[in-house]
Amino acid sequence: xxxxxxxxxxGACRLFGKYLLVFVPxxxxxxxxxxxxxAEFKARNAGNTLTARIGSQSAHIANALAKREIPxxxxxxxxxxxxxxDPAILCAEVRAAKGAQAVLKAPRGLGCAGQSSAxxxxxxxxxxxxYALHLRFDTKEVQNSRRTFRDFAILAIVFSxxxxxxxxxxxxxxxxxxxxxxxLTAIRQSDQQGKPVxxxxxxxxxxxxxxxxxxxxxxxxxxxxxxIVQKTAAFNAxxxxxxxxxxxxxxxxxxxxxxxxxxxxxxxxxxEAWLSTMxxxxxxxxxxxxxxxxxxxxxxxxxxxxxxxxxxxxxxxRQVKVRTKFGRILDVxxxxxxxxxxxxxxxxxxxxxxxxxxxxEGERNRNFVELTEAKAEAxxxxxxxxxxxxxxxxxxxxxxxxxxxxxxxxxxQTFGPLGDRRYLDYAEYxxxxxxxxxxxxxxxxxxxxxxxxxxxxxxxVFEISKVADDAIRTMEIFAESEQVSIxxxxxxxxxxxxxxVRIVKQMLLNLLSNAVKFSPAGRAVRLTxxxxxxxxxxxxxxxxxxxxxxxxxxxxxxxxxxxxRRDRNHNGTGLGLPLVSQFIGLHGGVLDIDSAPGRGTRxxxxxxPRRLIGVATxxxxxx
Amino acid sequence: xxxxxxxxxxxxxxxxxGNFAAAEVTTNEKIMLQATMQQAIAETLIDxxxxxxxxxxxxxxxxxxxxTHPMIMRMGDHFILCTDFRxxxxxxxxxxxxxxxRDDAFVVFDTVVANRAPIAQMMKSGQVEIVK
Numbered sequence: 001x002x003x004x005x006x007x008x009x010x011g012a013c014r015l016f017g018k019y020l021l022v023f024v025p026x027x028x029x030x031x032x033x034x035x036x037x038x039a040e041f042k043a044r045n046a047g048n049t050l051t052a053r054i055g056s057q058s059a060h061i062a063n064a065l066a067k068r069e070i071p072x073x074x075x076x077x078x079x080x081x082x083x084x085x086d087p088a089i090l091c092a093e094v095r096a097a098k099g100a101q102a103v104l105k106a107p108r109g110l111g112c113a114g115q116s117s118a119x120x121x122x123x124x125x126x127x128x129x130x131y132a133l134h135l136r137f138d139t140k141e142v143q144n145s146r147r148t149f150r151d152f153a154i155l156a157i158v159f160s161x162x163x164x165x166x167x168x169x170x171x172x173x174x175x176x177x178x179x180x181x182x183x184l185t186a187i188r189q190s191d192q193q194g195k196p197v198x199x200x201x202x203x204x205x206x207x208x209x210x211x212x213x214x215x216x217x218x219x220x221x222x223x224x225x226x227x228i229v230q231k232t233a234a235f236n237a238x239x240x241x242x243x244x245x246x247x248x249x250x251x252x253x254x255x256x257x258x259x260x261x262x263x264x265x266x267x268x269x270x271x272e273a274w275l276s277t278m279x280x281x282x283x284x285x286x287x288x289x290x291x292x293x294x295x296x297x298x299x300x301x302x303x304x305x306x307x308x309x310x311x312x313x314x315x316x317x318r319q320v321k322v323r324t325k326f327g328r329i330l331d332v333x334x335x336x337x338x339x340x341x342x343x344x345x346x347x348x349x350x351x352x353x354x355x356x357x358x359x360x361e362g363e364r365n366r367n368f369v370e371l372t373e374a375k376a377e378a379x380x381x382x383x384x385x386x387x388x389x390x391x392x393x394x395x396x397x398x399x400x401x402x403x404x405x406x407x408x409x410x411x412x413q414t415f416g417p418l419g420d421r422r423y424l425d426y427a428e429y430x431x432x433x434x435x436x437x438x439x440x441x442x443x444x445x446x447x448x449x450x451x452x453x454x455x456x457x458x459x460x461v462f463e464i465s466k467v468a469d470d471a472i473r474t475m476e477i478f479a480e481s482e483q484v485s486i487x488x489x490x491x492x493x494x495x496x497x498x499x500x501v502r503i504v505k506q507m508l509l510n511l512l513s514n515a516v517k518f519s520p521a522g523r524a525v526r527l528t529x530x531x532x533x534x535x536x537x538x539x540x541x542x543x544x545x546x547x548x549x550x551x552x553x554x555x556x557x558x559x560x561x562x563x564x565r566r567d568r569n570h571n572g573t574g575l576g577l578p579l580v581s582q583f584i585g586l587h588g589g590v591l592d593i594d595s596a597p598g599r600g601t602r603x604x605x606x607x608x609p610r611r612l613i614g615v616a617t618x619x620x621x622x623x
Numbered sequence: 624x625x626x627x628x629x630x631x632x633x634x635x636x637x638x639x640x641g642n643f644a645a646a647e648v649t650t651n652e653k654i655m656l657q658a659t660m661q662q663a664i665a666e667t668l669i670d671x672x673x674x675x676x677x678x679x680x681x682x683x684x685x686x687x688x689x690x691t692h693p694m695i696m697r698m699g700d701h702f703i704l705c706t707d708f709r710x711x712x713x714x715x716x717x718x719x720x721x722x723x724x725r726d727d728a729f730v731v732f733d734t735v736v737a738n739r740a741p742i743a744q745m746m747k748s749g750q751v752e753i754v755k
Contacts, residue, residue: 047653048694051654052653052692055655055656055658058658059662060665063666123662
């Protein structure tokens with residue numbers, strides 16, 4: 001801070017004039033009041049003094065005359081004349097009675113003749129003399145005293161007032177005016193130069209405090225100004241960065257942007273996406289209106305949108321149709337706002353070309369309707385099929401059980417011999433055919449339930465090896481009849497399985513049945529099981545003719561037999577593998593068929609790891 | 624200005640009319656009262672001495688007239704005037720004369736020596752006023 005001593009002479013008249021405006025009336029009124037009070041006291045005192053003086057003198061003269069007994073005695077005239085030494089006493093007389101002729105007169109020979117206008121009184125001379133001292137006097141002395149005092153008071157007031165004004169002016173000029181002028185000059189200079197001007201403060205009175213406060217204020221203002229400059233610079237830099245960023249976003253945005261003058265509707269700027277979408281060149285657009293470019297298919301929509309924006313109502317995702325330079329109609333969603341940019345209002349519009357999306361949505365809607373109808377038809381058909389199959393299975397199983405049961409009784413000749421050997425053969429045909437038909441019906445029922453999701457598995461934990469043994473024993477008679485052997489290779493340490501034991505046995509029976517059926521006589525069917533981190537894999541392998549890839553797919557289609565000629569020889573239902581596929585699916589597993597013509601078939605059902613109990617421990621022990 | 628002028632005028636008026644408000648007595652009456660007091664003093668003097676009984680000290684004291692007070696006080700229809708006396712040691716002694724009107728003249732009806740307490744008490748209670 002550089003101290004600068006200023007010596008600037010400026011008039012203090014204005015401030016001093018205000019001071020006089022207050023000081024002079026107060027001074028005059030106070031002085032008048034004071035002098036009036038004093039004058040009143042003084043006048044009273046003068047009056048009382050006058051009356052005391054006249055009273056005392058007249059009383060003394062009366063007493064002196066009374067002692068002479070005869071007022072007419074020699075020397076009485078001289079004694080009476082002493083009263084006239086008092087300037088207030090105009091004349092004196094000694095009278096025998098009130099209104100009587102005077103016996104003594106002062107002034108001698110004249111007495112009070114011609115003094116009728118003056119005040120007068122009679123004082124008795126002695127108690128019994130019969131004479132009275134008559135006096136006439138005036139009170140001009142008191143009035144003169146009052147007048148003299150008034151004149152003196154006025155002079156004193158005027159003189160004091162002038163003295164006070166001069167003293168006040170000089171004092172004000174020296175004490176207040178000069179430092180105040182310096183302060184005002186510093187403020188003016190600071191204002192003109194635009195930089196702080198400091199004052200040198202000396203002393204410790206209120207003006208020195210004001211100067212110190214002024215210097216501190218200048219210091220603070222300078223500091224604030226510096227901070228404002230710095231902040232403004234930082235703000236402008238940030239603003240430039242943001243503008244650059246926004247400009248970049250504006251230009252590279254994949255959405256078409258446009259900035260329009262709301263007054264004349266002319267395009268001020270558009271981005272590359274806008275040009276690309278609307279197929280215009282920049283110079284064809286800038287300075288033109290939408291009407292010039294024939295952009296809007298329905299110009300009233302534009303008027304409505306612009307009207308809203310001008311009313312400061314933002315527009316969001318309004319769907320409209322626009323026309324490109326080459327006449328292509330586009331469906332677009334337009335959003336816009338009225339923004340205050342660079343001191344003016346601008347319309348800021350962004351569009352989203354939804355032409356393709358609208359077309360795709362139309363198509364998708366049509367497909368959806370078709371699919372919904374097809375699904376409804378399929379579900380209706382499926383329900384009808386399921387109902388039909390359930391009813392049919394029930395209606396067929398009842399008579400089939402009777403056929404199988406009674407044919408079994410005939411074959412056993414329970415109630416006596418049938419006679420001819422052919423009856424036994426026929427009874428066997430009836431039973432086997434009935435059993436086949438029952439298997440088909442049960443298979444159809446199970447498949448139908450599984451397919452419709454109505455099949456409920458009953459889970460329990462069991463050893464797969466025991467179930468496999470049961471299945472092999474069940475299939476042994478049939479295998480022997482086909483001259484095929486079944487061998488099992490099941491490790492002892494297989495984990496327990498959580499599954500529906502009846503369904504698992506059914507799956508193994510179906511796989512073994514297929515394998516036996518398609519194995520040539522004299523060959524063996526092999527059943528193996530392996531537990532791993534991927535689950536439990538149970539495989540039935542045969543040495544049959546095998547299937548190509550197409551045949552494998554057909555084998556999984558219900559009622560579709562790969563080799564119908566051969567299958568008919570083996571009474572196949574065409575539901576074996578499809579049922580296995582459905583059942584393993586209900587357990588969360590998969591059916592894998594590995595087959596090739598001339599190489600036999602490996603059918604594997606794989607249970608997921610979560611269905612294996614204690615598999616981690618056993619696998620660790622195995623490893 | 625009016626804010627300053629109004630209180631000043633009120634104060635001025637009060638100062639003139641406050642404690643000094645008292646019954647008017649003519650100049651003639653004032654002179655007559657003073658003369659009455661002087662005549663009463665002159666008639667009482669014995670060889671220039673004014674004798675009075677000091678009841679507390681139980682003896683007669685002698686004092687000499689010195690200076691007459693111009694101030695006159697009034698107690699109803701009666702007047703009180705005062706004169707300074709001095710004793711033999713020159714010490715001032717105040718004597719109050721109580722005067723009443725009789726016909727066209729006045730007469731001293733009581734004299735109180737060296738005891739201003741009654742007057743002070745009566746002035747305080749408003750019984751005695753200073754005559755303008």
